[in-house]
Amino acid sequence: MTTAARAPRTTARASRPFRYLLGSEAASLSGSAVSTIALPTLAVLELHASTTQVAVLAFLGQLPSTIALWAGAVSDRHAQRPQLIASDLAAAAALVTIPAAALTGVLTIGHLYAVTIVLGTAKTVHDAAAISLLPALVESHQLQNANSRLGAASSVADSAGSNAGAALVGAFGPARSVLADAASFIISALLLWRIRIPERAAGRPTEQRGLARDIIDGVRYVLGQPTIRTVIAALSALSFGLAVMNTYWAYYLLTALGTSPTALGVIMGVGGAGSLAGALLAPRLAARIGLGATIITGFAVSPLAQVPLLLAAPGPGWQITLATALAVQLFWATASGTSQRSLRQALCDPRFQGRMQAASTTVTAGARPLAAATAGILVLLLDVRTTLTVGAVLQIVPVALLLASPVRTLRSMPLPPATVDVPPAREGGTRARP
Template identity: 50%
Template structure:
């Protein structure tokens, strides 16, 4: 693993003096901004330009969400086997090429909904390849003692970039039209690829794959995560939280805009407050974890999250309730940002170099696979029992990750656990379990 060669040798080196981290952060922020442009523009393009039906819009969303559920484990195994930077660049260039085909087809008056669905699927698959490598590359760029601060900066910047991307997408759509607005996302992928190509730090050495099959390495990743109680607990927390929030988010916009008669401007302001909350939570995470301990801080964040849903469930139309909903969303996403940044750091710290991508892929696979199922469940329950009762059910589901963490020894973790050994050798899963459980007992509460 490579620590910063650009920072001074003080006790608290500045991440902003770390050239490779700046390049990594700039590239990923550009990618997030561009993805937010597409997330805003593609539905507009489908509905307003191609007259898509409700079912066709649902299919478009489904095809965009399907690749992470199908390919995350394979992408993680490939990232641990090959160069992570090359995989990131490949994903960026494939996404750029797929999106560039949309304005070209629109200019030729040949754009169809089928092409848009294919682009969504290809972009989703390329995004899985990129993200699996990008998240697991960070521990090889900075020393593990800096991971908490690094993830904090990343989480805060990404929340702002996502909001900026949505606003930029709206502006580009107004100026250029929805098809040409996607050129903003094409440019963002090219910027991301260029920044990634300029990273100079060597990656962690990889063991030779030999004649081992990819599914064998995928199995090692699953065993590795399930064999370590810390990774297993945090992955289950992620998956159950993702399922509950996906159920809520499926109906949230419909509930606010239709049931509570919230205007589009007020809805945008509420979403902006949520993004600010996510950024604030991510930036505050290192200080909160240092003061209260990572375990108690995450437990408190998970306990506050369902409570923050109460204003939404009790709300009626009116300006006062709009302020209450905005404040509640700020608090909820601040908790999500703080807990998410901390749990990601713990998982990166305790995972051996050769398993970073596969460890992350297991979490991505479970969380991504939960979202389409939750969306279908939300649609069914919303039709059967109504929107508000379905939101109540989703709020109750947010208690599940709290229970999972509370029943784990991680709830009393007062300091970051000791890092896993670094080096090219990936221990056999059964050996890794024994060693890591011993380290857990030494560095627990």
């Protein structure tokens, strides 16, 4: 595969619009990390949710990923900035209802279900629009640097948000703590409002076409790209295994291992530090050991990092071990994620960026509701620990997929592709134009 020539030394941070996007992502992600602590604590410790209700909550959180293809088609067709702002404001409005309901004594697990669906829908729309917008904010040679900075911001936000979430839950209770997340979405929307880019970069359609046809063309494009297709398949397999575990991860720590909400936040915060290091070092790792090796190592470390959880017992010693394992896992996961995301963006025709990401979200995040349902069934037939073991074993599958793919021999970032036409979804239609 042909590789790119040496890139100019300018970084993505030189772009003011990118700095606003970076700040927006950092704000919303830090708030969401607070909710990652507050919502499970609220469900398990205050609403006394059963294992079935915990599985339903996880299932509903991933269900909105089923509209990813629609969101991707819309993001390629219309200006992305209004979509990002609207999704942030919708998420903020939904979160505010939680402390309001708790204050009046009417908060139920059903209310959490509804808020979870709104948050998942907003995230799906946001992610599709953001990945479409990014290539319009930076030069092509800055994509890996931009994704590295976004990954670093995400890691800092997760770490800071998790620790803040633990402190807020302890000081104010889980219901009122989600107000911090609502505020973060409002800040994010304000930063996005300040982005100014030429209208030509907004992804307007060149002809009147139905969204269904746009979606079909996007899926056909992705299926015709071997490397993109293989990476997305591996992501989907990894996502399924992780989602089986994540359905009961917090529940297992809070109950079977006796971890306090504060300790849970600390464990996640340490993991966030590992993720930050992985994001910052991703370009150096890819340059030293190769882009393909960085991607595959990130997938391979994931099942190995689950072993301490399966062996853990209550006590601070095991909590330190779990925090360390999570940090190692997230270091490589973020380095790998930053690299594979940049690879997919570099290989993808600009007209299909949103739909490419939507296809990835559909099969990746779309596997999670099925995984949550599978976890719910497994825990009824077996137990929580055995269900976690099944999830860990499933994470071996994507490693095999990548080792048998062209990713294994990829040393550096490939050149952007030439723009090509994709056959229309229906005979007699007008071909897509560059």
